[in-house]
Amino acid sequence: MRAPFRVAVIGLGNVGGALARRLVDDADRITMAAGRPIALEGIAVAHPEGRRAPAPLLLAAQLLAQRQLDAIVEVMGGLEPASTYISTALQAGRQVITANKQLVAAQGPPLACLGPLRFEASVASAIPIIETLADTLAADRIGSIMGILNGTTNSILAAMAGGASYADALADARRRGLAEADPSADVDAHDPAAKLAILAMLAFRRRIDPSQIVRVGIRDVGADQIENGRRRGFVIKLIAAATTDDGGSIQADVRPRLVPADAPMARVHGAMNAIAVDAEYAGSLLFEGPGAGPDAAASAVLADLIRAAKDVPASAGSLLATLADAPPATVFPLGPTAQYPAAS
Amino acid sequence: MRAPFRVAVIGLGNVGGALARRLVDDADRITMAAGRPIALEGIAVAHPEGRRAPAPLLLAAQLLAQRQLDAIVEVMGGLEPASTYISTALQAGRQVITANKQLVAAQGPPLACLGPLRFEASVASAIPIIETLADTLAADRIGSIMGILNGTTNSILAAMAGGASYADALADARRRGLAEADPSADVDAHDPAAKLAILAMLAFRRRIDPSQIVRVGIRDVGADQIENGRRRGFVIKLIAAATTDDGGSIQADVRPRLVPADAPMARVHGAMNAIAVDAEYAGSLLFEGPGAGPDAAASAVLADLIRAAKDVPASAGSLLATLADAPPATVFPLGPTAQYPAAS
Numbered sequence: 001m002r003a004p005f006r007v008a009v010i011g012l013g014n015v016g017g018a019l020a021r022r023l024v025d026d027a028d029r030i031t032m033a034a035g036r037p038i039a040l041e042g043i044a045v046a047h048p049e050g051r052r053a054p055a056p057l058l059l060a061a062q063l064l065a066q067r068q069l070d071a072i073v074e075v076m077g078g079l080e081p082a083s084t085y086i087s088t089a090l091q092a093g094r095q096v097i098t099a100n101k102q103l104v105a106a107q108g109p110p111l112a113c114l115g116p117l118r119f120e121a122s123v124a125s126a127i128p129i130i131e132t133l134a135d136t137l138a139a140d141r142i143g144s145i146m147g148i149l150n151g152t153t154n155s156i157l158a159a160m161a162g163g164a165s166y167a168d169a170l171a172d173a174r175r176r177g178l179a180e181a182d183p184s185a186d187v188d189a190h191d192p193a194a195k196l197a198i199l200a201m202l203a204f205r206r207r208i209d210p211s212q213i214v215r216v217g218i219r220d221v222g223a224d225q226i227e228n229g230r231r232r233g234f235v236i237k238l239i240a241a242a243t244t245d246d247g248g249s250i251q252a253d254v255r256p257r258l259v260p261a262d263a264p265m266a267r268v269h270g271a272m273n274a275i276a277v278d279a280e281y282a283g284s285l286l287f288e289g290p291g292a293g294p295d296a297a298a299s300a301v302l303a304d305l306i307r308a309a310k311d312v313p314a315s316a317g318s319l320l321a322t323l324a325d326a327p328p329a330t331v332f333p334l335g336p337t338a339q340y341p342a343a344s
Numbered sequence: 345m346r347a348p349f350r351v352a353v354i355g356l357g358n359v360g361g362a363l364a365r366r367l368v369d370d371a372d373r374i375t376m377a378a379g380r381p382i383a384l385e386g387i388a389v390a391h392p393e394g395r396r397a398p399a400p401l402l403l404a405a406q407l408l409a410q411r412q413l414d415a416i417v418e419v420m421g422g423l424e425p426a427s428t429y430i431s432t433a434l435q436a437g438r439q440v441i442t443a444n445k446q447l448v449a450a451q452g453p454p455l456a457c458l459g460p461l462r463f464e465a466s467v468a469s470a471i472p473i474i475e476t477l478a479d480t481l482a483a484d485r486i487g488s489i490m491g492i493l494n495g496t497t498n499s500i501l502a503a504m505a506g507g508a509s510y511a512d513a514l515a516d517a518r519r520r521g522l523a524e525a526d527p528s529a530d531v532d533a534h535d536p537a538a539k540l541a542i543l544a545m546l547a548f549r550r551r552i553d554p555s556q557i558v559r560v561g562i563r564d565v566g567a568d569q570i571e572n573g574r575r576r577g578f579v580i581k582l583i584a585a586a587t588t589d590d591g592g593s594i595q596a597d598v599r600p601r602l603v604p605a606d607a608p609m610a611r612v613h614g615a616m617n618a619i620a621v622d623a624e625y626a627g628s629l630l631f632e633g634p635g636a637g638p639d640a641a642a643s644a645v646l647a648d649l650i651r652a653a654k655d656v657p658a659s660a661g662s663l664l665a666t667l668a669d670a671p672p673a674t675v676f677p678l679g680p681t682a683q684y685p686a687a688s
Contacts, residue, residue: 126626282470
């Protein structure tokens with residue numbers, strides 16, 4: 001048996017808490033999967049005083065200064081100080097696993113140059129789409145990638161299709177813990193645009209600036225549009241889509257689209273996510289699963305952690321690193337398509 | 345750049361031919377993905393004389409005696425001589441990649457004890473289900489796995505749902521190259537039972553003897569059953585399913601089942617495959633993609649080959665190896681369920 005793989009977690013929110021519990025409760029199963037124990041050495045939080053956790057609580061600066069760590073898991077979110085913590089850890093020779101879509105979309109390529117960066121949890125939780133694009137399909141040619149990447153807006157649109165107003169559907173999503181007090185990241189589509197940027201970088205091997213992806217959120221989706229769509233056999237979904245052609249031009253956007261009621265994407269319910277990939281050799285692949293929830297997100301983090309402990313190469317990070325010096329690709333809006341017209 | 349990874353292929357049927365072409369045509373892209381060139385050193389066929397191929401053609405015995413090989417790809421199918429070739433190659437210290445579901449189901453555990461064995465292509469072609477079960481979900485608890493694992497019978501059932509008789513639908517599948525002259529492996533469900541055995545071994549970490557899985561094929565599905573099902577809102581699909589419970593008891597079978605017309609499995613068309621996995625932490629995951637076709641199968645083989653060239657641990661093989669000394673689990677038939685009743 002190899003020596004324990006020593007890990008510290010930055011952030012003790014829902015995902016950090018679920019991960020810490022699994023590392024303790026499922027230690028035997030995780031040891032078997034990783035071929036060595038994964039030891040939780042500490043958890044960094046802003047205010048350690050008086051909180052309880054299954055490992056020592058410290059400040060991030062204390063945790064990063066520890067000498068005996070093999071990897072850092074970042075599940076605090078946001079650009080700063082997460083970016084500083086991650087670059088510090090990578091430069092100190094540690095592996096880093098992150099669930100931070102905003103950070104990976106904006107700064108993934110330069111960060112990945114500093115060391116092994118893994119980010120399966122950053123898109124679609126436990127759906128293994130990052131690994132599939134970066135590893136399984138690494139030698140394929142991907143023409144398009146399309147999906148429902150935000151469970152919150154998918155739930156709101158479903159409630160609206162059931163007759164609720166936007167305001168009521170949003171309020172209900174807040175009550176159920178699906179939407180934040182400031183819902184802008186979801187309803188204005190910043191969240192799915194960041195995820196789409198990550199997927200498009202891996203699929204098309206081009207650097208994408210997430211702020212260049214045209215976003216149309218769901219604030220202006222009206223009951224009349226939903227009803228008109230239904231009469232014509234469509235449901236309205238917030239679709240993130242990106243395509244490329246032989247010339248290397250990239251088209252991508254996130255917008256409400258009319259989806260034929262019998263298409264797989266129309267049947268993605270509640271907070272589920274779905275991703276369709278069109279590859280030249282592998283063909284048309286569809287992945288569906290929970291897009292949110294502490295256990296599903298922690299599950300994706302844990303998969304990366306086990307790969308790190310087994311010294312599996314960080315394929316997705318290596319791929320992003322190759323894009324670090326490239327200028328961001330020009331991203332044209334995809335706009336309405338014959339198969340998926342715009343909803344308005 | 346590391347030295348080339350030297351590979352030989354046993355079998356030059358549809359899959360072997362597609363793989364050999366990609367190794368030559370896509371050499372640059374494959375080199376980038378693997379971090380080193382993958383060099384096709386030879387192809388073994390029973391009768392090399394007068395055939396043309398993108399690499400030297402030899403007899404399997406000649407090929408296996410070559411000293412300068414890192415890996416062997418077996419795409420000839422069948423139990424023997426494939427089993428002997430694979431064990432010879434593993435014992436000589438080579439990595440082995442196989443698409444052979446029959447062999448992996450029956451002899452995977454003892455073969456995997458001999459060396460790194462990879463078999464992503466053995467189930468559902470380019471759907472990355474082997475890697476997902478053995479690697480991504482390695483530390484999760486999987487309660488059930490269910491799917492459409494045979495494209496030929498799915499196509500025949502679709503034609504019958506459209507009004508064709510079983511005999512006509514089978515004849516048409518033969519004409520389109522979907523069904524063999526002897527269709528028994530498909531229509532009597534040997535093929536999906538072998539695939540289910542592989543998936544269940546990886547999902548439940550128990551040794552499964554594929555011959556213990558109750559099979560009901562599609563020979564006896566009648567037009568009246570299809571019509572009766574339709575009137576009640578069902579379509580008939582050949583479903584492979586396996587479940588386990590807290591006590592470790594395993595239930596599995598392959599049989600025609602009534603699938604609610606609005607369920608995802610009902611919408612799996614033609615030669616597509618689909619697999620649903622229910623995991624305690626990752627949640628309900630659904631994977632869909634082409635279940636057959638030379639390019640899709642070669643794509644899965646190539647993914648394994650790139651992992652081999654990158655020295656990624658052979659997780660699925662290692663998992664099977666841990667089961668080699670265990671007696672096969674008793675497999676009870678699953679039988680009709682509330683969600684998916686038997687079709688007859």
